[in-house]
Amino acid sequence: MPRHDSPAALSLEGIAVTVPRRTILDIPALTLQRGEVLAVVGPNGAGKSTLLEVAALLRRPAHGEVFINDQRVTRRNALALRRQIAMVFQAPLLLDTSVLANAAAGLRFRGVPRSRAEATAREWLIRFEVDGLARRSPRGLSGGEAKRVSLARAFAVAPALLLLDEPFTALDAASRAAIIPDARAQLEATGAAAIVVTHDLDEAMALGDRLAILVGGRILQDAPPLEVIARPATLAVARLLGIHCLLPARVTERRDDLLHVSVGNQSLTLPAAGAVNSRVNDSVALVIHPGRVALGRPPDPAPPGWHALRGTVARVTPTAAGMTVHVELDRGVTITAHVAPGCAAPFDSGSAVSARFPADAIHLIGVEADGCAGNA
Amino acid sequence: MTDLWDGLREAVRLLAGGDGDVWAIILLSLRVSLTATLVSLCLGVPLGATLALARFRGRTALVGVVHAGMALPPVVAGLMVSLLLWRNGPLGDARLLYTPWAIVIAQAVIALPVVTGLTLASVQALDPRLRMQLLTLGASRVQLVWWLLREARLPLLAAVITGFGAVISEVGAAMMVGGNIRGETRVLTTATVLEVGRGHFEVAIALSMILLLVVYTVMLLLTLLQQRRPA
Numbered sequence: 251m252p253r254h255d256s257p258a259a260l261s262l263e264g265i266a267v268t269v270p271r272r273t274i275l276d277i278p279a280l281t282l283q284r285g286e287v288l289a290v291v292g293p294n295g296a297g298k299s300t301l302l303e304v305a306a307l308l309r310r311p312a313h314g315e316v317f318i319n320d321q322r323v324t325r326r327n328a329l330a331l332r333r334q335i336a337m338v339f340q341a342p343l344l345l346d347t348s349v350l351a352n353a354a355a356g357l358r359f360r361g362v363p364r365s366r367a368e369a370t371a372r373e374w375l376i377r378f379e380v381d382g383l384a385r386r387s388p389r390g391l392s393g394g395e396a397k398r399v400s401l402a403r404a405f406a407v408a409p410a411l412l413l414l415d416e417p418f419t420a421l422d423a424a425s426r427a428a429i430i431p432d433a434r435a436q437l438e439a440t441g442a443a444a445i446v447v448t449h450d451l452d453e454a455m456a457l458g459d460r461l462a463i464l465v466g467g468r469i470l471q472d473a474p475p476l477e478v479i480a481r482p483a484t485l486a487v488a489r490l491l492g493i494h495c496l497l498p499a500r501v502t503e504r505r506d507d508l509l510h511v512s513v514g515n516q517s518l519t520l521p522a523a524g525a526v527n528s529r530v531n532d533s534v535a536l537v538i539h540p541g542r543v544a545l546g547r548p549p550d551p552a553p554p555g556w557h558a559l560r561g562t563v564a565r566v567t568p569t570a571a572g573m574t575v576h577v578e579l580d581r582g583v584t585i586t587a588h589v590a591p592g593c594a595a596p597f598d599s600g601s602a603v604s605a606r607f608p609a610d611a612i613h614l615i616g617v618e619a620d621g622c623a624g625n626a
Numbered sequence: 627m628t629d630l631w632d633g634l635r636e637a638v639r640l641l642a643g644g645d646g647d648v649w650a651i652i653l654l655s656l657r658v659s660l661t662a663t664l665v666s667l668c669l670g671v672p673l674g675a676t677l678a679l680a681r682f683r684g685r686t687a688l689v690g691v692v693h694a695g696m697a698l699p700p701v702v703a704g705l706m707v708s709l710l711l712w713r714n715g716p717l718g719d720a721r722l723l724y725t726p727w728a729i730v731i732a733q734a735v736i737a738l739p740v741v742t743g744l745t746l747a748s749v750q751a752l753d754p755r756l757r758m759q760l761l762t763l764g765a766s767r768v769q770l771v772w773w774l775l776r777e778a779r780l781p782l783l784a785a786v787i788t789g790f791g792a793v794i795s796e797v798g799a800a801m802m803v804g805g806n807i808r809g810e811t812r813v814l815t816t817a818t819v820l821e822v823g824r825g826h827f828e829v830a831i832a833l834s835m836i837l838l839l840v841v842y843t844v845m846l847l848l849t850l851l852q853q854r855r856p857a
């Protein structure tokens with residue numbers, strides 16, 4: 251949990267990183283409090299690694315200032331401030347020495363005597379359950395073991411700021427499932443602030459107090475993860491989050507507190523509060539999370555207070571969590587529903603269904619000039 | 627075949643019989659070539675690491691010079707060092723020409739580009755992210771270079787092996803700057819050339835075999851060092 255009473259672990263102000271004729275990172279302001287974990291998600295080339303390099307003081311931005319623990323980074327104090335940071339890369343990048351010496355390396359760089367450095371390193375190997383490997387060479391370790399050693403090595407220096415670049419991507423599902431809660435627990439125990447860059451949304455949700463969406467070098471949204479998922483700020487964010495249920499719609503009427511929108515030749519009436527800027531004839535997109543869409547047979551009425559859209563089943567895709575049913579509404583527009591296994595009668599392709607969802611499941615996004623609402 | 631057998635018998639006789647001249651030549655060869663290799667390491671490793679890690683104007687041209695130097699003919703190196711050490715040359719006052727130090731200098735000039743070039747290649751072959759990892763572990767500039775060299779120690783030992791191999795086996799420079807003076811600057815290769823000239827083929831073959839034995843022993847030691855594995 252963030253602690254606001256102490257100095258911010260990291261502050262970026264007016265950061266711009268440029269390559270010839272192009273800005274690859276543009277962050278007007280970003281602050282990370284002690285104990286706060288920021289998950290950063292973005293497509294390839296969005297500037298995620300550049301952001302980490304700037305935060306790790308490995309790359310000097312063309313413009314802007316970096317503050318570590320409220321101290322402005324200069325050429326003079328860069329090494330001292332870098333020693334308050336630790337970073338874990340996607341590859342474990344262990345040194346060709348024993349596991350114990352690896353875990354102690356950061357402390358040794360800081361001039362800690364060998365015996366004390368190795369004692370601290372051993373404690374961290376114990377916390378990450380790899381102390382049995384202390385005397386081994388990293389060459390024979392499994393991917394999960396090597397990752398645990400590299401995490402222990404990073405935590406051993408008691409960093410104020412921990413930077414994790416796709417830390418669990420290369421691991422198999424079982425190793426990931428075991429290691430992510432351990433990493434989260436140690437982050438909470440030490441109170442270190444952290445940035446986790448990942449392209450895995452589940453990982454971001456499991457680790458982050460905040461979720462930032464980085465696209466084209468800019469942060470499009472930075473909010474608690476559940477809020478970002480429920481209320482993506484823009485179409486680009488929604489698409490990146492894999493929200494496939496984006497229904498193109500048009501505002502047909504705005505009266506009092508209600509907004510009437512048309513989806514194909516069907517219409518919905520929504521509370522206008524969530525769409526203060528939308529005017530009549532505006533194109534909008536409706537985000538409806540597939541998990542909140544229930545399917546029913548057309549004559550059956552929808553539960554009170556729920557909305558319903560009619561359509562025909564276009565495609566049924568089995569998934570690990572059940573089934574994904576794509577329902578084609580009019581004019582080739584598709585709404586998606588996640589159906590848990592065994593809890594619904596089978597829906598065959600071509601059968602008529604009604605897709606139902608509660609009013610609060612709908613989030614309305616204005617369509618930017620360059621975006622076109624459609625099914626991703 | 628007979629010559630070869632005679633040579634082998636002669637080699638055993640020279641070594642086992644404790645021929646003072648031969649042992650002096652062997653020891654001088656080792657002393658000169660190992661010193662030259664050490665000098666080239668002291669200069670070439672930092673130089674190669676700098677060329678691998680730093681980015682500055684003219685770097686590529688400098689790397690080109692190093693690579694060209696790796697093909698430097700020993701005779702040319704010998705000639706350059708001769709001109710420097712010549713009585714009227716810039717370093718003539720040191721009176722080093724025709725001393726073992728002159729051979730050390732010439733051989734170091736030969737080995738330096740080899741060690742520099744191979745250090746450069748071994749540091750550049752490391753995962754570039756390793757450098758970032760070391761920096762984010764809090765390494766200073768010196769700690770960074772030290773650990774990168776430590777990570778590259780297997781190919782670096784190859785640089786040592788190649789550098790030593792280049793100088794122990796060369797004859798042109800040693801002849802030109804050392805003069806092949808008996809008891810002073812005569813090394814295994816120059817002694818072999820001399821014996822061939824005199825028509826003493828069995829002695830020349832014996833010296834060659836001793837040279838090969840010396841080279842094999844040193845290389846075996848370096849190889850043992852290189853192939854050692856942590857548990």
